[in-house]
Structure formats: structure tokens, C-alpha cells
Amino acid sequence: MGDAEFTALWQDWKRERERNLADPLGWLALVSLDWLTERPTAYHGLPGLWWQDEEAAYVDPDGGALSHDGELIVGVKRFELVNSGAGTRVRIGEVEVELARRSGYLVRVHDPAAEAVRGFRGVPSYEPDPAWVLRGVYEPFDEPQPTTVGAVVAGLSHVYTAPGVVRFSRDGVEHTLTAFNGKAGGFSILFTDETSGVTTYAANRSLAVADPDADGGVVLDFNRATNLPCAFTTYATCPLPPEGNRLSFAVEAGEKTPLEALAH
Template identity: 40%
Template sequence: MTATVGAADTDLAGEWAAWHAEREDVLRAPHGWLSLTGLHWLVSEPLAYQDLPGTWRSRDGGADITAHVADGVVVDGAVVDGTARVEPVDGKPGVFVTVGERRVEVIRREEHVALRVRDPQAPTRQRFSGVPAFPVDASWVVTGRFEPWDAPQRIDVDTVIDGLGFHPTAVGTVRFTVGGADQELVALAGQEEQLKLHFRDGTSGHSTYGGGRTVSTDVPAADGTVRIDLNRTTNLPCALSAFATCPLPPAGNVVTVPVEAGEKTPV
């Protein structure tokens, strides 16, 4: 007997394939997450790092970069000849400094400042062949209910770096049922009014990344209903690189059944 595939399931799989191909294209970008080759925490003393020209130091939540014209260090479109100042924002993407074909991202995490070196020739980028994922299944598309808090709250979570915290904005809770079990997760503010759910589940540390994965929901409806397609659950950058500083899920954000949907641990 030949199994039949409904049009809705075919559409779901096709839309997922296009979405996942676009995500992998972003990862393959010359200065994307796969290009990281180093993470260096700056100190107050000016030092040289890796094979970067000039010296770099942390001061008052920012970085001072000292270089000569011949070093080819570019900040804000200008070649540094002397000392240049960059001021990244805590918890946000960093300020990019150009060094040849590389981009040095100066980041701030709490009071700490670091350099993330992005090199298009990074081995992780050169050997990338895609992110493995579970088969797309319509049963992993669920409807939940978003219950907003009276006001967004800045919460504290741990990160993959011991002793380093992260402070995302939480906006409420999302309740849904999956695998026959009721779930409740703290929802983080996402892009364009979407919600971001960062969670661990029964696959974490086994077939999926141990630090948890994230999924962006649809924009909640006026009555709070929200569509969650767990097939689009993704890894954090730390699953792809040892030089990222990813947050861990909010306390208690654990789905009580294995979510065999979305991305698996990269190989």
C-alpha cells in the first residue's frame, strides 16, 4: 500500500526546505557564525592578540585600538593611525573592525569586552556541509496561548561562559500542548513582535545541542493564540562555534517531552 501525502504536509515541507536553505546560506556568509576563529577577552593592558596587528585593550566598557596606517586596521571607514575608540553595547551585536578580509567584532558582555575574529577562511566555514535536522512533521506545529506580563522584564540567565551572565527581555509566558503533555515556557522578545522560546527538552545533549535551542513563533493574535512550528527550532551559535557566548535558557524553560523536530547537533 502506498502512503499518500496531503497537500498541507507537502506545503509545510516545501516551505521548511526553503526556510532552512536560507538559514544555511546565512551561516555560510563570509563573516557569519561559521567564520569565527578566536574569542579574546581584553584586559586593561594594551596587548597584541592572535595574529592581529596593533594592540587592543579594554577601558570603561569599550576598547582602545592602537595601530599604524601600515597595519590596515579600519574603524568606521577610516584607517587607524594612532588610537581609535569603539564602544559596543552590552548583550548586543558588536562593533566591527576591518583587518584585511577579516572582521574583528568588538563585543561587550556585562563589564567585559572581547574580540571575536571572523575570517572567511575559517576551517568551520570551509568544511560546512549543512545543519542536520529531523524530518518535517505537521504534528510539531502547535497552537499555544501567549499570556503577556503587565510589563516586559529584564531577566538574568547564565551563559556558556562560566561566571558570565546575559539579560534578555522576557514578555510573558506561552502555554501549549505537545506530545500529550502541557508545557509552559517564558517567552522572550523576538523580532517584529514575534516571540522567542529558548528551551531544553529530552533531546538536549543527545541528538540536539545541550545548551538548548530556540524557536520563533508567529505574531500572537489579539486573543493570545500563537502558532508555534517546532520544525523550525534552531541551534544557537555555540552549537556551531567554540567562540560564541550564547545564553542558556531561562530557568525552568524545559519541554517535558523529547522535541524530535528542528535542527540536530551539527557534525
């Protein structure tokens, strides 16, 4: 593949990435985050009462027009979610209220009228460079390992399943990164490096890696290293990289610190 084709493919990827970020009900649309308690509570002028117990979250529409999966909520609705897993959303007019479990349950309001959505100007990035496409080898563990990592929110932790590690070399030095399962196959690698807190977001970046080939070979294209939601909003609870996933060199590739993070 020539440099021109490589750059064109990266630009296509970047446009799609930024289109997804600009989703009017995406991460940039977050305007609040609250942790539920055992007391039914109304939040931020939203209709309904929200609370939790040790197992689940609950909402009572309390006369409001709330819907879930296209169906009007009538009476108290129970949501039992996986810790550190995907959330679910309740629709109220033009906004969506996300319920998620992060040890306890939280509610986050996604508002398409949020200032961050209206003012989004893209993500600063390094120029694409084929030199940052590296080859590695995936080595599975005998058994997937539950791995606890910290979070950008003090006192919070996440537990993910690590199926194995990826090994690769740069400038004759071998590096090993713990891999988590990707959302749509393959792996997700959380990492920091010598640019973190300098030109890139301090807490973390993420690299999606496709499934290995028959010999365990994988491709690490650091040009496509992305920021996690916490780089764009203070209402995210993103995980920190697992122990050992700090690279000892500067990965001058992929997304830089977002304008949104520089502003707060």
C-alpha cells in the same frame, strides 16, 4: 496546507538557514576569542592594540590599516556597547574583528578562510512534520522583566528582557515558556527538552515565534527550532535557557546536533 506544500516551505526555510550559516564572515568563520584587559595588547598577529576600561573598548591602529563602517580608523577609537547586545566589527584586510560586550569586552576574529566555512555540509535535522506545529497563547507581563540567564562559558551570564510567557498544551499537559524579544519582531524562546544531549545540542535550541494575533494566539513551529552559534563553534558565548524552559517531553523536530559539535 497539504503535506507536500508544508515540506516544500520547510525545505526553502532550511536552504536559507544554511545559506546564512555558510556566510564567509559568519559564525563558522570564527577562529579566535580573547577577553580584553586594561593593558593595550596585540592579538593573533593582528595589527593594532586593543583594550578596555569599565565602560568601553578601544583600538589603536598603531600603524595598521583598520576600518570601521567603511572609514579608516585614525588614532584611538572608542566603542561603548550594550552588554549582551549586538557587537560591532573592525575590518582588517579580508578578516573582520568583532567587538562585543559580555560583562567585559571581547574580540573575535572572523576569517573567511576558516576550515569550518570550507567544510560546512549543512545541519542535520529531523524530517518536517506538521504535528510539531502547535498553537499557544502569549501572556504579557505587566512590565517587561529583566531576566538573568547563564551562558555556555563558565562564570558568564546574560541579561535579557522578557516581555511575557507563551503557554501551550501537548498531550493534555500545559507548558509555559519564558519569551525574549526577537531581533526582528516577535519572540525568541530558548529551550531544552528530552532530546537535548541525545540527538540535539545539549545546551539550548532557539525557536522564533511571530507576533501574536489580536487574541494573543501564537504558532510554535518546532520544525524550525535552530541551534545557537555555540553549537557550531567554541568561540561563542551563547545564553542558556531561562529557568523553567526545559520541556518534559522529546521535541523530535528541528535541528539536531551539528556535525561541528560532534567533532569537538
